[in-house]
Amino acid sequence: MSTPLLSLRGLLKRFGETVALDRLDLDVPSGEFLALLGGSGSGKSTLLRMVAGFEAPDAGQVLFDGRDLAGVPPHARPLNMMFQSYALFPHLTVSGNVAYGLRREGVPRAERDRRVAGALAMVGLEGFDRRLPHRLSGGQRQRVALARALVKRPRLLLLDEPLGALDAGLRERTGFELRALQRETGAAFIMVTHDQGEALALADRVAVLEQGRLVQLGPPRAVYERPATRFVASFLGGANVLEGQPDGAGGLDCPTLGGTLRPAGPLPPATTACALRPERIALRPGASGTNTAAGIIEEVAFRGDDSLLLVRMPGGAVLRVGHAEEDGAPPPRGSTVQLAWEAAAVVPLLG
């Protein structure tokens, strides 16, 4: 395999007592769209700032094209970053902002003008070149920030919550545009986000961070369907995490559920928990045997395309159950329901 574009080796960073990054390893190949997903304090922003050169690791290496970037100041690093606040220079016009990086490189004026116009066209901001940032809408500012970073034609672009400050309606469209720009430019994107929907929708691979550790890395579908740990399972899509003991016959005996979970494959011997996604659980009157259970509906929340039911099980667990609209109106609160799921929906968790 060829050298990855960016390679992180054993990155360690402490802020006083707290460990922001805990010996983290990660490879990012050229042209990949990688999402760093994690809650606040997971170390995802620290990771980004370390790659950009604003923080120095306490231990470990950041390799770009196999070259160690230790001691290379931010302005000499061959990559660019888009800030969460956009960080547009308020005293410069849109084109002044976009041209700033090219000026620092000493790009001749004619080429500079051409590239600035090209970058503005790429993000759909033709005709805004003479505006000052405070006279732009939030979405337009986001585009200027993107154009300013991309005009330098970096092979790696770091994006810190690029959609975080946008209205919900604008977010989906801008997300698709981000995806298209990434394909068009061929640059590798590393996007930090706390929004699992964003990460799953946009990225080629999703890296889930928890307390400075990389807990799972893989294509969105794989991470979603086969979460590795309790944290990933509940953080992505709010899966039910059920604790129990292996029953010796390939199933996990769950006292809180009042039943047994049996995965399709063999159950790893030391498993103490399994994940079960809400949308994989169905109401099936009369069902019995393994991978079924009965409970009482505590709450019903209508969500548009489906309803979310909270079902209290005899053992005390409260299961989140998705009820699709095409299956009719969900039973009212207080009714006893029989739940069933396929063996393939049961995911043994490793940690």
Place this chain on the structure above:
Amino acid sequence: MRRSAFPRLGLLLGLLFLWLPVLLLAGYAFSDARIPFQWGGFSWRWFVALAGNERMLAAAWLSLRVAAGAATLAVALGACIGWVLARQGPFRGRPLFGALAGAPLVLPDVVIGLSLLLFFVLLEGATGWPAERGATTILLAHATIGGAYAAVLVQARLATMERDLEEAARDLGAGPATSFATITLPLLAPSLVAGWLLAFTLSLDDVVVASFVSGPAGTTLPMVVFSMLRLGLTPEINALAVVILLVALATAGGALLLLRGVIGRR
């Protein structure tokens, strides 16, 4: 319309309270009478007399030079202090440093003047400099006070300025010096100009501190005016006030236009 009458009346009274004495003073500058507050018909004679009063003109010129020098030094000093306080994060002794930097804001002028006098005398005894107290010592004293004000302005500006901006400049290929010159400095300019004007004004109208640290060689305009008060006033003072007022208005207006230009051009 009735609703807006009260605020307007308040505004009018407020403006009158602030400006009536000044307008009276300016009006009597054009009076022909020998006493400042007696109307004796229109005349330019006090402006003419002022133009011939070499002692006062020399003092005014000295005051302007001291004020300009002190303001420039104060801004340089204040920018450094403000930068350290706003950007260098926590360091040992930071609270003490912050308190000391702001001390001239709250210390009475008498205390500042006396302490600086003692300091200059000791310094002269130890190093032979300053050989005599005068314009230089006044300038240094005023720079100390003005620097505290400039530091507050710079620090406040930097505190509201996103740090991201400097980092974004670094990320786009600007070294620390370039980032400072192209991003930080232009954004800091309004507070630097404001700090300069404030320090300039403070220096121009200070009597107390200047009296402490000046010697026979340095008599600033406020000191001359103050001594004239004891000898008896003439409308020359009014004429001088009108000139100062016009200069001040022109300076403030110029600064305003300058700032608009700086912001509008980019």
